[in-house]
Amino acid sequence: MAKSKMSGLLVNGSVRSAGVTFYTSKGQTIVRTSRSNQPERRTRAQFDVRMRVRHSAALWLALKAAGDPLLGHNAYARFRSLAFSLPVVYVARYESDASMLMPGMPVSEGSLPPVGLRLGTVDGVAALLTDLSPSALKANEFLLLYTVHQDVVNDVPRCRVSAKSVAVSDMVVVDGCLALTGAEFGDDMKGWALVRVEPANANHAEALCSTQTIVTRCTYYQRFMTPEAFDAAILSYGGLKQR
Numbered sequence: 001m002a003k004s005k006m007s008g009l010l011v012n013g014s015v016r017s018a019g020v021t022f023y024t025s026k027g028q029t030i031v032r033t034s035r036s037n038q039p040e041r042r043t044r045a046q047f048d049v050r051m052r053v054r055h056s057a058a059l060w061l062a063l064k065a066a067g068d069p070l071l072g073h074n075a076y077a078r079f080r081s082l083a084f085s086l087p088v089v090y091v092a093r094y095e096s097d098a099s100m101l102m103p104g105m106p107v108s109e110g111s112l113p114p115v116g117l118r119l120g121t122v123d124g125v126a127a128l129l130t131d132l133s134p135s136a137l138k139a140n141e142f143l144l145l146y147t148v149h150q151d152v153v154n155d156v157p158r159c160r161v162s163a164k165s166v167a168v169s170d171m172v173v174v175d176g177c178l179a180l181t182g183a184e185f186g187d188d189m190k191g192w193a194l195v196r197v198e199p200a201n202a203n204h205a206e207a208l209c210s211t212q213t214i215v216t217r218c219t220y221y222q223r224f225m226t227p228e229a230f231d232a233a234i235l236s237y238g239g240l241k242q243r
């Protein structure tokens with residue numbers, strides 16, 4: 001480690017070509033080596049974790065664009081933890097911003113009773129069916145519909161997420177339960193989650209919600225789970241390494 005005194009502007013940074021990192025502390029500039037003598041490790045298990053982290057980060061950005069996620073104080077950490085239960089999908093290094101619509105994508109977590117969701121039809125029209133009776137909602141509750149749209153450009157999928165309030169009057173009753181109908185619910189490049197939300201009030205300082213995940217007919221993500229997808233992805237990162 002080398003130390004030097006500097007006057008004037010103090011700048012933190014690194015010079016990769018020289019293999020050094022420098023920062024300021026107590027008026028001194030401290031220079032350290034940025035090279036590690038540890039061997040680079042990239043086993044199959046480590047690569048799978050890398051792919052999970054990459055994909056959860058991409059999905060998080062899409063979800064966050066729809067508004068403040070209903071996932072508690074440390075929302076990103078909780079989302080990443082929940083998203084780690086999704087299947088591993090493999091994308092090449094140059095496709096690192098890819099995000100895939102898949103069933104089970106988390107959108108909310110809370111203490112209100114969850115809404116059971118499934119896709120079906122009503123009188124021949126595609127529908128999002130629930131297990132929620134019209135009288136189940138409290139007077140101060142409302143429903144928030146999350147829609148995930150998947151666009152594919154040059155075989156690379158990317159998700160967009162939107163959210164909007166849905167009134168019970170906009171829904172139909174099927175076998176005693178609420179449902180949303182429309183041709184969009186037959187689109188296999190879209191997915192949905194219906195969240196119960198109770199706004200903050202005198203009884204609780206923050207909004208309450210139900211725990212919900214996406215339901216979808218989409219299977220496009222499965223092509224990124226094949227041995228061929230894994231081989232292409234790992235090759236783009238330089239191949240597997242032995243311990």
